Amino acid sequence: MVFSLIRPALFILDPEKAHRLTIAGLECSPFKSPPRAGPLAVDVAGLSFPNPLGMAAGFDKDAQVPDALLGLGFGFTEVGSITPLPQAGNPKPRIFRLVEDEAVINRMGFNNSGGKVAARRLAERRKVRSGGIVGVNIGANKDSADRIDDYAQLTRLMAPLASYLAVNISSPNTPGLRALQDEGALVSLLDAVLEARGAAQVPVFLKVAPDLEPADIDAIARIAVDKKLGALIVSNTTISRPALKSPHRDEAGGLSGAPLRGLAQQRIRDFRQATGGEMPLVGVGGIASAQDAWARIRAGATLVQLYSAMIYHGPGLARQITRGLERLMRRDGFSSIAEAVGSE
Secondary structure (H helix, E strand, O other): OHHHHHHHHHHHOOHHHHHHHHHHHHHOOOOOOOOOOOOOOEEEOOEEEOOOEEEOOOOOOOOOOHHHHHHOOOOEEEEEEEOOOOEOOOOOOOEEEEHHHOEEEEOOOOOEOOHHHHHHHHHHHHHHOOOOEEEEEEOOOOOOOOHHHHHHHHHHHHOOOOOEEEEEOOOOOOOOHHHHHOHHHHHHHHHHHHHHOOOOOOOEEEEEOOOOOHHHHHHHHHHHHHOOOOEEEEOOOEOOOOOOOOOOOOOOOEEEEHHHHHHHHHHHHHHHHHHOOOOOEEEEOOOOOHHHHHHHHHHOOOEEEEOHHHHHHOOOHHHHHHHHHHHHHHHOOOOOHHHHOOOO
């Protein structure tokens, strides 16, 4: 109710200003304890998630409010994307609400304060609380001469501080980044990241694009299984443009939100088939309700994430979805999330 009253005022603001205001509000939140494990608890990559719903990367770019997000009821949160050096990102305006489509187009370009700032915050967090699963999404600087080395640097910095690392090679807003999804480059990248973990054998997740050909899906799946990754995150924003109503529909950048739902759902099915069910999948894209999350789980995702939907539905969405998931799980006769994964 409160969000429905303040949403019109937030939507008058430029999207980036509204986002900064939201982060500032969460920094003041007194509720910073992760949810307790219950009927929705699930294990992935040696981590015990109290529920399968996470906040996707992009919301908390600089690791400012991970505990406040857990306090909203998310079973985990993923900070970043973080690059080794601070980066201003692309020129403004660079984010657009497509209200008529319940979608967002962004071309942010990995704007963040750099690895050292985020690492300091995560280290300070560790001093006062150790509970809750906080992943760190890592990327490369736009002007880097050696992008693979950027990922290795961040792995060494973040591995002791993260519950898991998410290697982001799928943003459409850093020129050439998606080329790291090519088979040869991907093997070299993952070898560097896995070696850079050192003694901190933190799980490594890989975030992929939805705009992949069948041969790409098969190659990525094969490499992920061979390298024993913790999970595949499927998927990032899309550069495709389904039929959209908003006047912002032709803006450049990655599209997220409701129009991505069908494509992201299909990609979960594709990667489930390509991995033979051997690799945990994290479903992202167009999830705005318990029904959306449940459909993604039934299609093969063990975990799910959202971001754009909270822009339209507010901070109570996490608890709405987890309560709904419990009802749907009971309705369909499953005793756990793990039992339901891939059961469609």
